[in-house]
Amino acid sequence: MPDTTLDPNNPFATASTLPFAFPPFDAIRHEHYRPAFDAGVAEHRAEIDAITADPAPPTFDNTLVPLERSGRLLDRTMRVFYEMANSMATPEMQELEGDLMPAWSAHRDAILLDQALFARIDAVHAARHDGGLTPEQVRLVERHHTDFVRAGAALPAAQQQRLRELNEQISRATTAFGSTLLAEANSMAVHVTDVAELAGLSDDAVEAAALAAKEREVDGYVLTLLSPTIQPALASLRNRETRRRLHQAATTRGMRGGDHDTRSLIVEIAALRAERAGLFGHPDHASYVVEDQTAGTTTAVTGMLDAMAAPAMANLDDERAAIEAAMRADGIDGPVEPWDWTYYAGRVKAATFDVDPQELRPYFSLERVLHDGVFLAAERLYGLTFTERPDLPGYAPDVRTYEVFDHDGSTLGLFVCDWFARPTKRGGAWMDEFVTQSHLLDEKPVVVVCLNVPKPAAGQPALMTVDEVRTAFHEFGHALHGLFSDVTYPRLAGTEVPRDFVEFPSQVNEMWMWDPAVLASYARHHATGEPLPQDVADRLIASSEAGMGFDTVSMLGAALLDHEWHRLVPDAKPVTVDEVEAFERGALEKHGVASPLVPPRYRTGYFAHAFTNGYDAGYYSYLWSEVLDADMVDWFRDNGGLRRVNGDAFRAGLLSRGGAVDPMEAFASIRGRGPSTEPLLRRRGLLD
Structure with missing residues (x-):
């Protein structure tokens, strides 16, 4: 047994005395995590034992309330650790x-499989409508009961033991996948020695590549890899060979052999999840996952995705014809290759709309995007204001913290932003919480948003692509959900909603990047301060809706690939390492979205959402949530857009x-009815 006596000097030993219980990052060291974890597990176990030892009949107040209060040491330790494992993955x-x-x-299993605790929760659940509980309290009872049942508390003892073993094996394998993928991404970064090979990139992008080297x-120069298949630099690089190298590096991650190959982990994870689903009586892992989502069934998921496939592929054919014409105009008669698509799609878009998004990066400096875009929209819509708190310690250089004030001057919480890429930071973008809001615990939220914008050279502004601007608005939508x-009760706070609903508020927040008042405020040339001309802005907005065939096929490919990996039947012959790529091809062909020119947004070997980030059998949720998003965007527009009355309604009724x-x-x-798919189909050009 580990020593569970925690040194009082350990920064996790007591709740932080900093404002809002902000983690004392200047005091936290690597050696503090394990002792705090062991002590936290012991403390939590003792608190659970105290609940189950209570001789009084189980009630909401003597079972659910102390359960919500339990595990505070472990919670504050693991919230920091989990974020640092992603952001500072040394x-x-x-x-x-x-x-x-x-x-x-294993500890989580020990709690969720505790039969005495489940018996008490089950008793409260059976009487939840008879004891005068509030609607929120009833909801809390139901969510905890569902958590325990879905964790296996109602399974026979022998199956529970196998479940514990499976959960531990899955945890080890998914953790290994994340670490292996980070090492692979770093090793696959594209190194060039001649700056001519980077022709087409902006000066600041070249400087960022020099800094990465x-x-x-x-x-020379290093082009680092971002999480998705399509690397932003592909839109600008004129050198076809450099494009090919970058694209092939991105799309072969984890599937080229060597120490960082992820295929054996993928096969293991998929098989373990399939077996675990079988313990619960589900035909596959996807069925188990979707049961507790708003979609409800795998039939609903595949029905929605498959309905989009044929029109998306038809749109793709139209886009390919235009791209091949642009290549011929460039003197290239050969067939279009995957690494050509993004570059020439940009050329077509630039010619069609007379605007090149890559050339507009000087108008999107990170500082203006944040203060005069993201923050401004929140001020206009919700009455929020932001004050930087340099007195609070950051966990890495350039990490910044803001105190967020409500419309009445009261404090909502803290917003931490970590914008720049670094070798120890895992790819992609995400929101997390260091402290979760709860009236029971008298805690205000402390949320963090991480992006991977290339860090500029010293003294130079960080300039963003249009996609990076969209990502900033998107992730801040998650932050608002938490703030x-x-x-x-903490179990119900913020983003504790079904996975296929959690992306919806953040996708809605993307709409404000194009709002005329917001865009005019932040889209200004970083050197001259000149605003982006209105006619250019109009053409840029129009161009953002072009290329939806490629985008939809790419998204569908990832969603269906994730789904098919998790439709594996427990007793079926397992997929072997050598069969991974054939399985991938078969999955895409089965659903009619196989294209040699449009790989999925994430291929199997580097699909972190599916194999480590908690979106297993749930990547469809981005498109599922977009149905809700597109419909709600119509509501905002129909009601005057960026108005406080709209923001207040959205906040009060949903956020x-x-x-x-x-x-x-x-x-x-808010909407007055359930969601309609028509706005999404119209947005993506999939209506007849």
């Missing part, structure tokens, strides 16, 4: 992650409620 953090995550999984202690949370209400009821409370 070799020692990766090694510790490999130890802690399986132990964390310097950080890796190599000469606006106004619930009593503030977290998981305290049924999510589809929250949607209907």
